[in-house]
Amino acid sequence: MGWYQEYKTSLKLIEVEEIFDIFFYRPAAFLLVKAIYNTRIAPNHLTLTAIAMGIISGFFFALGDPVTGAFFFLVFNILDCSDGQLARLKRNGTPMGKIIDGLADYTATTAVFIGIAIGFADRQENQHLWLMLLALTGISIGIHSILVDFFRTRFLDYTLQQKSHFRENLTEFRKAYAIAKQKGHQLERFSIFIYLKYSALQKILAAKRKRSRSFNVSPADYYRKNRLMIRLWLLIGPTTQITNIIVCSLCHRIDLFMWIVLVVFNMLASVLWIIQQGIDFTYKPIHG
Numbered sequence: 075m076g077w078y079q080e081y082k083t084s085l086k087l088i089e090v091e092e093i094f095d096i097f098f099y100r101p102a103a104f105l106l107v108k109a110i111y112n113t114r115i116a117p118n119h120l121t122l123t124a125i126a127m128g129i130i131s132g133f134f135f136a137l138g139d140p141v142t143g144a145f146f147f148l149v150f151n152i153l154d155c156s157d158g159q160l161a162r163l164k165r166n167g168t169p170m171g172k173i174i175d176g177l178a179d180y181t182a183t184t185a186v187f188i189g190i191a192i193g194f195a196d197r198q199e200n201q202h203l204w205l206m207l208l209a210l211t212g213i214s215i216g217i218h219s220i221l222v223d224f225f226r227t228r229f230l231d232y233t234l235q236q237k238s239h240f241r242e243n244l245t246e247f248r249k250a251y252a253i254a255k256q257k258g259h260q261l262e263r264f265s266i267f268i269y270l271k272y273s274a275l276q277k278i279l280a281a282k283r284k285r286s287r288s289f290n291v292s293p294a295d296y297y298r299k300n301r302l303m304i305r306l307w308l309l310i311g312p313t314t315q316i317t318n319i320i321v322c323s324l325c326h327r328i329d330l331f332m333w334i335v336l337v338v339f340n341m342l343a344s345v346l347w348i349i350q351q352g353i354d355f356t357y358k359p360i361h362g
Contacts, residue, residue, distance in 0.1 A: 087230065089229070089233075089304060089305075090226045091308075092311045092312075093314075094313045094317050095155065099152055099313060100155050100159065103153070103156035106152065106153075110160070111163070111164075115160075116160075117160045117164075117175075118174060120153050120157040121153075121157045121174045123153055124150050124153035124156075124178050124182070125174075125181050127147075127182070128146075128147065128181055128183070129181070131143045131145075131146035131150060131182065131185065132184075132186045132187075132188055133185075133189060134189070134193075135186055135189025135190050135193045135194070135323075136189040136192040138193040138194070140194070140323035140326060140328055141326070143186070143193075143323060144319070144320045144323035147316065147319060147320055147323075148320050151316050154175075154182075186319065187208065190328055191208055194328045194329075195207075204329075207336065211331075211332045211336055214335050214336060214339065214340055217343070218315065218339060219311075219312055219315075221307065221347070222308060222312070225300075225303070225307050226304065226308070229296075229304045232289075232291065232293060232297075233296055233300075234293070289354070289357035290358045290359070291357045291358075300353065303346070303350060303353065306342075307346055309342065310339045310342055310343055310346075315339075318331055318335065322334070
């Protein structure tokens with residue numbers, strides 16, 4: 075298998091990949107994966123290193139050094155892409171690995187925001203105003219991530235006609251919990267326990283969402299009407315938000331990062347939401 079085919083194998087579906095991921099982060103991550111493929115480095119090692127890079131990034135932001143902070147945040151995102159690629163190529167992903175990978179983004183982003191609050195907002199003349207704007211920025215990014223995740227998952231469900239893997243995943247995690255309990259791995263057991271409790275809540279919310287947002291539409295029709303929409307939704311995806319922080323930090327304009335999120339991305343999200351509701355209105359709902 076050639077490198078290009080291996081690279082495609084390491085990706086998710088191309089339609090739901092963000093632009094910056096396709097053309098920069100994932101190619102860079104793939105080169106790293108190729109360099110370490112024949113070593114004993116596992117996906118979890120990359121994830122833990124990514125978390126460390128995110129925390130270090132937040133530390134430099136707190137010191138008032140946004141350029142170095144941006145560099146480590148860039149390294150974080152490349153490593154965050156590489157763990158999944160390595161797991162897909164080696165087919166050695168684990169339930170614990172999925173949990174750690176899910177925590178990586180939250181940990182790194184939280185560290186960076188705390189760093190910005192200490193190193194930038196807290197040092198401004200109107201520090202309370204900037205802290206408030208930073209909090210609103212964080213809330214906005216959280217809402218954008220939820221919207222993007224929802225419409226990306228829905229796009230995959232309808233266009234691929236795939237069944238939800240929620241139950242299969244729960245079965246996998248329950249088995250991993252039993253094994254961890256048997257072997258006395260307390261940390262792993264506790265982590266999986268927390269994930270299972272979170273999944274129970276997620277299951278309830280997902281069931282309500284499915285009842286209220288199911289449509290009678292063919293995969294081809296859904297793909298045709300939503301192909302452009304999903305690309306536009308991805309313009310406010312997590313990788314775009316990270317890239318926004320990195321670029322503005324390199325330019326010493328952390329204030330610009332906040333205004334881009336609060337004004338540009340929020341306006342885009344509002345417009346996309348209105349258009350998406352118009353598209354959804356053309357489908358015949360399934361009442362269950």
